[in-house]
Amino acid sequence: MGILDKLKKTFKKTSESILTAIVGKKIDEDFYQEIEDALIRADVGAQTSIMLAKKLADKKFPRDATESEIKKFLADEITRLLEPYEANLFDSIDKSTRRNPEIILVIGVNGNGKTTSIAKLANVFKKKGHNPLMIAGDTFRAAAVEQLKYWGNQLGIAVFHGKDQADAAGVVYSGIEKAKSENNDIVLIDTAGRMQNRDDLIAELDKIKRVIKKIDGTAPHKTILVLDGLTGQTAHLQVESFLNKVGIDGLIVTKLDSTAKGGAVISLTQKYKAPIFAIGVGEGADDLQPFSANQYAKAILDE
Ligand SMILES: Nc1nc2c(ncn2[C@@H]2O[C@H](COP(=O)(O)OP(=O)(O)O)[C@@H](O)[C@H]2O)c(=O)[nH]1
Ligand SMILES: [Mg+2]
Missing domain, CATH: 1.20.120.140 (SRP54, nucleotide-binding domain)
Structure with a gap:
């Protein structure tokens, strides 16, 4: 097909x-x-x-x-x-110009598909000949670390994690250092999405960004907000909040396989002028598609 x-x-x-x-x-x-x-x-x-x-x-x-x-x-x-x-994330990390490493920070509310999208992205990059490392920066819940380790095992991709309840920024720092010493050319950082209140979450993300910048002042090279395509107006509020408080370079919209509201990508781009890095079209490792305006438009109209 x-x-x-x-x-x-x-x-x-x-x-x-x-x-x-x-x-x-x-x-x-x-x-x-x-x-x-x-x-x-x-x-x-x-x-x-x-x-x-x-x-x-x-x-x-x-x-x-x-x-x-x-x-x-x-x-x-x-x-x-x-x-x-249209933002071509999959091919944008060219081997000749690559950073050491390319640092991709993935943020968003819990349940939106951050961890799954990181695994899918790492899978794409590995297939393209890169050597990615996934960092378990969601230290809030042990299950989040386990989930990333599970994907790492399934896909044969390295995962860096800290001890239980470790400080997220500390884990991220050590993870990037490890990537440098082991020649991982792409680092994908998972983060927590639920805190006691939103200020805690923003403070933690700020701290993570600060430690990343200590290692590479030009990083994070991409900050990706993961949104759940099923959540409609809630997704819009999330963009507003993260756009203003953390700054984002673009979006991954997930769960477009299980909705009659697949037009979400249109409303989000038109309203926030945010590039789409990829779309999530299922739960499997291969269910992440690069975003093509034309193919998307044809698909939602069965044209
Ligand atoms: N159908 C579908 N499910 C998805 C997609 N992306 C993630 N999920 C599911 O959504 C749930 C939450 O994903 P997870 O990666 O744990 O979200 P996180 O809390 O943001 O890290 C899991 O059950 C995933 O399998 C997608 O594109 N399509
Ligand atoms: Mg997660």
């Missing part, structure tokens, strides 16, 4: 939901309103949905236009909206 077909399967619930407004429908005044509603239901975002429906109306399709013409028009428009936010 090609990548597009896989993505179409991933976004089946979303495309089915959007297509109820298109397939077998007469092109009359209600048509555009129904498309707008369907896009909003798919989490495309109100403003963008209204704009897309208007563009479609302005195009003045003849009454006998086919559904594939409509789908193609929308897919092209959505592609144009998303293209500025």
Whole structure:
């Protein structure tokens, strides 16, 4: 199965939901309103949905236009909206220009898929010939360290962790030192996502960033916020909070395989101008896709 077909399967619930407004429908005044509603239901975002429906109306399709013409028009428009936010993380770490090591900090609320996404990313990098190290910086729960160790074993990827309840920043510092001495060219840092209150979490992330900078003033080279695609408006609030308080370079949106709201990527990029590094399309090690504006647009419309 090609990548597009896989993505179409991933976004089946979303495309089915959007297509109820298109397939077998007469092109009359209600048509555009129904498309707008369907896009909003798919989490495309109100403003963008209204704009897309208007563009479609302005195009003045003849009454006998086919559904594939409509789908193609929308897919092209959505592609144009998303293209500025394609961020090629998988190939960006070129061996010739690589840092020593490339330091990637992964943050986000618990349950969003941070640890799983780190394992998936490390897996991609390993397959591309890199030698990644995963650092268990979520020292809040023993289970988080165990989860990363499990993935390390499964995938044959090195994991650095500290003692139980160790100071996260200390673990990160030692982990990066170890990566340097063992020639790991990419370091992926897992972090905790739940603290007694948000200030604690931000303070811990600040401290982690400070120790990273002690080793390499240009790092972290990428700070990735992991969002759960199922959480709709909550995901938006999380971007606002982390964007302002910690700073992020881009997003990974997970769990797009189990939702009819696969339009989330559109609303998030349009609102926060945040690049998409990758999308999570399942629980397995290979279920992380680079983000392609065109393929995503085609997939959510089954075009
Ligand atoms: N269906 C699906 N499940 C995912 C995806 N990414 C993560 N998960 C699941 O979400 C749950 C939480 O993930 P985890 O990595 O532990 O989140 P963390 O607390 O942010 O580290 C786990 O059960 C994962 O298997 C995804 O892309 N699709
Ligand atoms: Mg975790």
